[in-house]
Amino acid sequence: MQVDNRDESALVRAAQRGDREAFASLYEANVERIYRYVLARLAEPADAEDVTTEIFIRAMKALPSYKEKGVPFASWLYRIAHNEAVNYMKRRSRRGETSLLDTVAAHDDPANAALSQVSHSEVVRGMDTLTDLQREVLGLRFAGELSIKETAVAMNRSEQAVKFLQHSALRAMRRILVPQEGEPHD
Amino acid sequence: MTDSMDQVLQDCLELLGQGVPLGECIARYPEYAKELGPLLSTADVTQRELAQVLPTEVRNRVRARLMTEWARQHEPRRWRWSLPLSVPRWAAVAASLVVAIMGGGGGTVAAAGSAIPGDALYPVKEITAETRLWLTRSPEARVEWYSHLVKERVEELRSMTAKNRSNDMSTALRRLNRHLEGLDLLVQEEVGDQAAASSLVDEGLILELQDYVAQQQIAQDMIEDTLREAEDKAQPDLEDALGTISRARERVQMALEAARPSDS
Numbered sequence: 001m002q003v004d005n006r007d008e009s010a011l012v013r014a015a016q017r018g019d020r021e022a023f024a025s026l027y028e029a030n031v032e033r034i035y036r037y038v039l040a041r042l043a044e045p046a047d048a049e050d051v052t053t054e055i056f057i058r059a060m061k062a063l064p065s066y067k068e069k070g071v072p073f074a075s076w077l078y079r080i081a082h083n084e085a086v087n088y089m090k091r092r093s094r095r096g097e098t099s100l101l102d103t104v105a106a107h108d109d110p111a112n113a114a115l116s117q118v119s120h121s122e123v124v125r126g127m128d129t130l131t132d133l134q135r136e137v138l139g140l141r142f143a144g145e146l147s148i149k150e151t152a153v154a155m156n157r158s159e160q161a162v163k164f165l166q167h168s169a170l171r172a173m174r175r176i177l178v179p180q181e182g183e184p185h186d
Numbered sequence: 187m188t189d190s191m192d193q194v195l196q197d198c199l200e201l202l203g204q205g206v207p208l209g210e211c212i213a214r215y216p217e218y219a220k221e222l223g224p225l226l227s228t229a230d231v232t233q234r235e236l237a238q239v240l241p242t243e244v245r246n247r248v249r250a251r252l253m254t255e256w257a258r259q260h261e262p263r264r265w266r267w268s269l270p271l272s273v274p275r276w277a278a279v280a281a282s283l284v285v286a287i288m289g290g291g292g293g294t295v296a297a298a299g300s301a302i303p304g305d306a307l308y309p310v311k312e313i314t315a316e317t318r319l320w321l322t323r324s325p326e327a328r329v330e331w332y333s334h335l336v337k338e339r340v341e342e343l344r345s346m347t348a349k350n351r352s353n354d355m356s357t358a359l360r361r362l363n364r365h366l367e368g369l370d371l372l373v374q375e376e377v378g379d380q381a382a383a384s385s386l387v388d389e390g391l392i393l394e395l396q397d398y399v400a401q402q403q404i405a406q407d408m409i410e411d412t413l414r415e416a417e418d419k420a421q422p423d424l425e426d427a428l429g430t431i432s433r434a435r436e437r438v439q440m441a442l443e444a445a446r447p448s449d450s
Contacts, residue, residue: 123235
């Protein structure tokens, strides 16, 4: 479900006034991409479900202080999503938990993986090796399906910086997914 | 890696998104063809694998939880400015009068709202805030107010940086420290002790504190942004503020985790 900017503004204002259905519509319009973004960061569907719930609860609580002038609603939501995902990963690492993907990784042989047969777990594992900013850009661009401009707003960076990060992240992903190929040429 | 390659890659990703075949995209940029092909196919695989479909049952479960939470959040809230019996009635009345008089002189108070340290109206802003804090007794409401006060101080620091008024920053920093100390004390009393006694901590307070943690992350980001553009003289104060907010946020986060160790 997609809503255009004008509809979205009206929904936000209505939700700020306490309209439950308006908030539900905002949820429906954004949950798919937020879930994908979180899943790309956390890998585990059960974790992604919990964190997605938390993100929307945070958004619900912070909604009265949201001002449309500054940041588009989706970008604002992604900022919350980013913070929640990072906090969740920190908690998970402090508890010494590992992702199921780590276990899968031990039995994989990436050298045999042709790019066309790359699985979801390999892509997420590849993302784990990126820097925070590279991971964030791929998550927002490819899982969240944000444009360069929206990604720049969500990350509070320039569009040029986002393009640079996107480029460096894809180069790094290529090295991970096709290790036998070596460095692509400049 | 060049700026132009960053742009070419983005142009090709947009073309692919519009349905232009890969070969045609690459043909438009022959000088980058060798690198473009592998990068675009990597982008394609990454996008394909990250575009996981949200299962309907998950969508419905999350929605149901949210709607329950919405009902809880929007039920009539208890009177947040209630005072404990230990506060003498005359003091409450006097304080209310102060607030009312300041509110009545609305112009002054409103104008003071945007004052920063060093401005003539700043003391009015300070007294109004402190009075309201004193009158706010429920822990939940106090956390919300502390969060608001920290945000105000961060805005002041940003404003002073933009106006090159770093000499007055110490006032904002001193107040910031006082807010965070007050919050620390509140968390210790309301969450720390109760958690140690394994008794239940008020769910509303937990949510408010979790919200506080999220808000402070944004406050940190704002100061980091300000730091990048601040003159050298302002840098130490901004770094102090950043460290103070970050440490306070971590303490609240630790208290929350101690109170709800199994919370994910």
